[in-house]
């Protein structure tokens with residue numbers, strides 16, 4: 341089999357699998373057996389790659405990732421299952437159902453009795469003992485699988501290849517560069533975050549405590565201004581804006597129907613790049629949905645703008661530090677008072693409040709993701725046990741967020757106990773999205789979203805898929821992003 345044939349098979353499998361996942365998330369009937377079989381086929385085709393090829397690097401790395409994912413699938417499913425069955429409250433229900441990990445966030449955003457939230461938080465922290473052995477075993481297996489490729493990656497067996505190394509290669513950054521960048525971001529956001537957090541009563545109506553997490557804040561903080569967004573339809577509005585600067589939506593399908601089993605938050609699927617892109621969307625809370633709908637639309641226009649003549653891996657496989665640039669760029673519109681005025685939010689008081697609240701959430705994002713990223717990096721780099729990881733996490737949260745949160749909290753997060761790395765990519769992309777926006781403003785003015793030439797420029801950048809020329813707009817300079825959120 342040559343590389344071209346391999347890519348053709350892999351693309352077909354990828355599309356078939358993504359289509360099944362789409363059906364599942366959309367709340368349609370889907371064939372579970374098909375999903376399992378496609379996942380097995382994906383494993384086999386990845387095995388073929390690592391046995392027959394060593395280049396392109398990005399396919400080699402994504403094949404190792406696929407192999408380690410499918411070899412640990414049972415443990416991943418077990419973790420999902422345990423979260424629903426073991427991480428549950430003895431005392432409380434939510435909407436008549438037993439309160440467990442799955443409806444915990446909804447419970448937190450609706451429950452007005454702080455003491456109840458505290459009791460549940462403490463209960464769930466204790467119950468992480470039921471999931472920690474599975475998390476440990478799964479990461480241990482993944483580490484072993486990666487180390488089997490040390491020879492192929494380094495050409496010798498003296499150096500051990502680990503999942504963090506794979507991540508760093510694909511993001512094109514070294515360990516010390518990433519650690520330096522992330523710590524500096526956290527350090528710069530820290531003081532401002534802490535002083536704003538201490539005015540917690542202005543933000544969430546109470547003094548912040550260890551059980552008030554990022555997601556609780558994100559839901560609570562916007563409650564007073566939600567009503568101003570009721571009249572805005574996010575899908576129609578984002579399409580109108582982007583169409584006016586030349587984006588073509590004929591290859592992007594938005595599913596806006598409500599089905600009982602549909603995934604609650606907006607999500608985008610690249611079924612076939614660039615010709616079949618699908619966004620699922622279901623209306624829930626007005627402002628938060630506006631943000632996430634714009635975010636997913638950013639992913640969708642990126643995928644639909646990719647040049648169809650590129651190599652398979654350039655169209656489909658790029659690191660998240662690149663994939664998230666355009667989603668964040670488009671999401672930034674929903675935080676921009678000039679743009680919000682353009683779409684009919686004219687009340688200055690509301691706009692002002694929105695800017696300061698978004699700003700606080702950006703600071704929160706930075707300090708929280710700094711702790712998350714540094715913890716995950718050290719976990720792989722120093723081969724820490726779960727216990728050591730929790731103690732380190734406690735210290736990092738205290739250092740960057742000023743709160744004494746039990747370190748086991750990371751196991752209750754939706755991404756941290758599952759993904760290999762993932763978290764720092766958002767920080768890289770946030771820096772690059774701010775740089776890209778600055779680049780567009782310098783060339784096309786403050787209201788770049790009204791200029792078709794700006795639209796053309798953005799599509800031109802996007803069209804290169806995985807080989808996007810970052811140098812055109814980014815030096816990975818954190819100053820633009822950090823000044824924006826620390827010097828208001």
Ligand SMILES: [Zn+2]
Nearest residue numbers: 635639664667
């Ligand atoms: Zn995204």
